[in-house]
Amino acid sequence: PLFRNEDEFLDLNARLKMSSSHRDLGLFIIAHRNDNITLRWCKYNTIMLQQRAKLSSIQEWIKEMLTYKHETALLDEYAKWQIPRFPVSGRVLKDHGVPMDRNTARVINKLKEYWVDHDCALDDKQILEQVPAVLEEIKNTSPPRSPNIQRKKKKV
Template sequence: MELKKTLQGNFAGDLLKTMLNVGIGQCIGIPNPNLEELDILLNRCCHLEIHPMSYLAALLKSIDDVTILHSRLKFSSYERDMAYFIVEHRGEKEGSRPLLPYEKLVLNTKIKQKDAVDYVREVLKYRGSENLLEQFNSWDIPRFPVDGKILKDNGVPPGKMYGRIINKLKDIWIDNEYKQTTADLVK
């Protein structure tokens, strides 16, 4: 809790670096901090208001490091999941449109969509992608037009395949920029 408050201030990055330089990393669950990544983050995002978990995620090299840090500091589930998400998705994303990979992360999420939107915003801030962040903030999340009832009404037998079918249809729908109607998708 206290660390989170420290990381919300104007000098969060500098304070965190100083804390690590005096050896507190071992005590708080960051034995081998990635200081180079933290420096990159601080240079990229000095003018953006980033979440405290972004600073901590920058210090971590893998998902396992997030787990170790969480076991020591006991984050809320929202903060823990944000750290996992940032560490997993902070790398370069490829897509036919620059925003497409991030739209897919929101639309194909297994977590609450609202949380996924927050996490994607934080990843875009982390990457310093202000243009993409602006586009993402103005993007209205479309509603997928197909559900299990529609599949059943169109002769698909109920069962375990529903999830796979819906995921495949959703991928097609996303790749076609959400233009297909229910009728187009169930053909």
């Protein structure tokens, strides 16, 4: 490989002043170049990375990864794939008693992960059955909330 790790790539990025999109693409390829790339891997990453980057960017990264690994047949298959719509919204969760707080996004992400693990074949009822387990998991892994401390305002 041209770069042994992300630090070498970031050093080159600092010297050449690449665009942020090229930097992100390079970091994605370095992070995943040793992964076993399958169509399932492509679909999973497309759906799960949407919270961190634009969908068009993620699709481009995955296409570039497939090109990097010379996976032309998989690239053709991935290009034909249509992203399914996640059947559960925040509104539906709220209607089912999920509190709308700082953990709402985590709940949706966990449910999305469960949905993707089942090949996006579950309907909203099957996904909503997982809500109690997801809420319990998040409750057990969330850091304790820090108390609200009122800070003194500086006098100008």
